[in-house]
Amino acid sequence: MSYQYPPNQQQAPYGYPQGAPPQGPPQGYQQGPPQGYQQGYQQPPHPQQQYGPPQGAPHGGPPPQGHYPPPQGYGQPPPQQQQGYYGAPSPQPPAPYGAPPAHHSGYPPQHQPPQQPYGQPPPGQQYPPQHGQPPHGQPPHGYAPPQGPPHGAPMHGVPGAYGAPMGAPAPPSLGYVPGQVAPGDFRAEADALRKAMKGFGTDERALIQVLSRLDPLQMAGVRAAYSKHIGRDLYKDVKSETGGHLEQGLLAVIEGPLMYDVACVHEAVKGAGTKEWLLNDILLGRSNADLQAILAAYHRTYHRQLTRDVEDDLSFKTAELFKNVLRATRHEDSVPINPQAIEAEVRTLHDSTAARMVNNVIEVCGIFVRSSNTELREIDRAFQARYHTPLDKHVEKEFSGHMEDALLHMLRTATDPAMRDAILLEECMAGMGTKDERLVVRVVRVHWDRQHKEMVKRAYRHRFGKDLIARVREETSGDLEKLMVALLE
Template identity: 60%
Template sequence: MYHYQNRPPYPPPQGPPQGYNQQPNPQPLPYPQQHYMPSHNPPNQPGYPPYGAPNQHQPPYPPQGTPPAQQGFYQRPPQGYPQGPPPPTSPHGPPQGFPYSPDSFGTPAPPFPPQPQFQAPPPASVPSMGYVRGQQANGDFRPQADQLRRAMKGFGTDEKALIQVLAKLSPLEMAAVRSTYTHHIRRDLYKDVKSETSGYFRRGLLAIIDGPLQYDVACVREAVDGIGTKEWLLNDILLSRSNADLDIIKTTYQQTYKRSLPKDVEDDLSFKTMSLFSMILRATRHEESAPLDPQLIEAEAKSLHSATAARIVNNVEEVCGIFARASDHELRAINQAFQHRYNIHLTKHIEKEFSGHMKDALLHMLGVALDPAMYDAEQLEECMKGMGTKDEKLTTRVVRLHWNPNHMDQVKRAYRHRYQKDLIERVKGETSGDYQRLMVALLQ
């Protein structure tokens, strides 16, 4: 796991940064920052956050007013407490830098701006793009449907034509093409592609056709079905998700498989991780729009330390409870408070105190909160490093990344910064044939 506190200095930006969810006078940002993630909304489809994101309303990318010299740089997002609640124009953003100087460690915390005594509850998160059943892009998609049918009709299959059409579609456009194919061609696109292709090439195409919601549901079922559990897949799909997305995943899983997702997950995990995922699947995370409570953040940081370093046996329930209920916004602040109070990065502390799936799950949640683009870059490299390529992981993660073009651009920058390599060239070296062409097309 890459430790964020060990990153090299990044090129200083020029001019007023206006990237990822800024607070007033934030620390400088790198690239137009945003996780799991901004995506373009198709025409006449406003109002939905990017697939997999913590349901944030993002500013346009690249940021307005940023000079060309700043473009292409990657820099760690700002961390720490905000100076008061987020502004109305960017209610979910990362907090500002922690209000301490390096020489003030161990001294009492400076006073925080008074919080209003009574506040309206934060607005509930809305589903990610592609998570609302029946939602489609507007327009005539019969040309795409015809092109897909021609690619598979008769003897042989035109794989390049399949890639050319499917790799360009947003989730709502894909839903419209699939519906058009059914009513215009009178055939099932999913079944046709499944019968005409094979291997990881087929897996990638079918994932695109399924779309974000149905593919996530299928992945969760795959993770717990049969002998053994694919913990990485449960982490990728269920952790760091909004309450709205988790509720829809549970409902769709029940409707698709006539089974309870929380029960299936609980039956497949050991006691410790079962407790964490049970709490997460209750979908009761604090909303990203809620203002931070500095006293609560300090208390949570103390509780994490008391539940781990201050005990012979870790109080897993306490740790799971904190991680399961905290928003990404709060996890960033808890991380900063923990580091200030105990002089150790929370990532390192988790690595030291936990192991196995529990450690991976907690680090996943922390990585997504602290630096989503860098974390996704590391996850992609994990699919390709060492002997052999973990093609199942790579296919799943590239498809899900493809649904979020703006975030994908940030991940590619973060990857180059971290590994001094181009992500697309790296993927080319690990894949071949139609599978390679599909992965490259999805990353462009």
């Protein structure tokens, strides 16, 4: 049974809880220790990166989100603030026109600078590439993935629905521009990693302790420092010293978000059969900038076209869906909502499914593929208002198999990404046996954005009535358990 949201609430954007607008200009990435400071793995963790509001969004970011109760003992409401549903602070005043509405997924606001979607760097800030040899498997420093068109220009000649512009393109997420590294001195981490693998035996606990605390740009910095300071390849050393799903997880962290995504989509289509779940996880619901980065890195790495490889591995209808997704031409979230266009899309969704004997899959997929997350949230709201049925329930009724999974993944990415990931994690552990490969992939990808990770843990408790880390402990053991727990903490 799917989660029934509270009445008269709307769904949250693919951002995370927002408090009061920051005082002064948005804060950028907070770098680690100053140059020359030796920060080893026994020092306190690197500070969490801070992000400014998304480009094109009103100052202050999206309004606060709804009402998942925090885990017991997790923080307290700010003083002199009225309590709302489930004890969360009551909503703030409406955001300016065009901003995402406060939706019904329910994360209590926190008083900290607003953050951007999954790992996105601060507006206008580029992290300087590290001089010297690039990390293993990554392209030369200074490469930037293809960027979208100027503000208001359609991408690849494809205008927005009903003549709407594509909007200003969002920048790539953190870890999706090759060559970017966090500032700071990472020789202490490099020394600790080498010590864990040098000589007889391997200290897996030390490897986990160092690698599990790093964000994408810190990981790139450690990897570069290991190559320059130690004179060895961290990826190759860890691969030779570990095995099984521990190796899979550690190498995933070392690869970083972009190159691990590339490795995952290649794994999904190589050989006999297709791992549809992996294609969904990596490719659906992504920004144009991230998809462009994945396409370019896949071609550099394997000298093949990702679009063709995916098409060749899927059946007609899902192949067409992914082909259109990989055009990376969906509307940007900076485009203001057009209420008339939203109502037209809602009617088309209904008329292409419930009003027909055979679903018009092309029409439905076209709406999901071209709509921004903001538009999908509005379509979801308007569909329920008009037809008194949640759109996700309608999709479950009208579709099945891979197509159903793909459409639900895209919808949940827009409406409630934390709940989406909570459900995906539970799918890895439900039933007889644990799907360890899926669990590793999904935990590593959740781990890259620490605030999103906290939201996933709250959503998991809300949906399944259990603590996520305790659930993972029940389903794993040994070094894999240690790694999964460390990445989720």
